[in-house]
Amino acid sequence: MQADIFAKKQRNTLVFLVLLGSVTFLAMIMTDYNAVKGITSVPKAVQWGLANFYPTAESLEKLPAILEKLQETLLVSIAATTVAAVFALLFAILGSNTTRVNAFFGAITRGIAAVFRNIDVAAWALILLFSFGQSSLTGYFALFFGSFGFLTRAFTETIDEVSGGSVEALKATGAGYFSIIFQSVIPSCISPLISWILFMIETNIRSATLIGLLTGSGIGFTFNLYYKSLNYDIASLVVVVIIAAILCIEYVSNYVRRVIL
Incomplete structure (x- = not known):
């Protein structure tokens, strides 16, 4: 009985993760989001922040x-x-x-x-x-x-x-x-x-x-x-x-x- 309940929870979790992944992938397509470009732009953003976004004496x-x-x-x-x-x-x-x-x-x-x-x-x-x-x-x-x-x-x-x-x-x-x-x-x-x-x-x-x-x-x-x-x-x-x-x-x-x- 407990094994059936555990298996059911596993199936429900798997279905939820598949749906979540599908929605995420669809959203990326609809918004033209490029994950690779987004990740590679992080170092440039950090570099710009360190070079420009800091308080000065003035x-x-x-x-x-x-x-x-x-x-x-x-x-x-x-x-x-x-x-x-x-x-x-x-x-x-x-x-x-x-x-x-x-x-x-x-x-x-x-x-x-x-x-x-x-x-x-x-x-x-x-x-x-x-x-x-x-x-x-x-x-x-x-x-x-x-x-x-x-x-x-x-x-x-x-x-x-x-x-x-x-x-x-x-x-x-x-x-x-x-x-x-x-x-x-x-x-x-x-x-x-x-x-x-x-x-x-x-x-x-x-x-x-x-x-x-x-x-x-x-x-x-x-x-x-x-x-x-x-x-x-x-x-x-x-x-x-x-x-x-x-x-x-x-x-x-x-x-x-x-x-x-």
């Missing part, structure tokens, strides 16, 4: 302006995430199978979260450009909507997994709905919820760079400006600053997890 004069734009990007990312987390928690409580008011409102909130979650932040930025133009507000709302959808899903699953037993226990004692929320759900879920928020902040700081290219704001716009004007030394300095900021944020996030969680 580029350091632009560092204060770059750090100012980086600060703008960080603040927008953190603000969008934290505000989205508040709304996501409300929708997660209404949408969770454990804490929902009724099935109808649960389905509505889950549906709204699914719509926001399945639209990428870059797509949100393009949509919002028509309303707000190229500004920091456009980037803020793009990150907010993307964070709201993701965090609602994450919070909903966390509430379902963590607080089910304690909620049932409080219901058995006759506790009210708000007592269950504030005395059981939030206390039992607070650690994973904070962990998800920290993860979303890290993700949004990375995404904000791309969003800045589209919305004409923040560190992403600064990189695009210098890169298109062929100031590769300053553009490379922007990249170094972005990498350093991401590493610092990840270190702080991991430290908070160790200390608080």
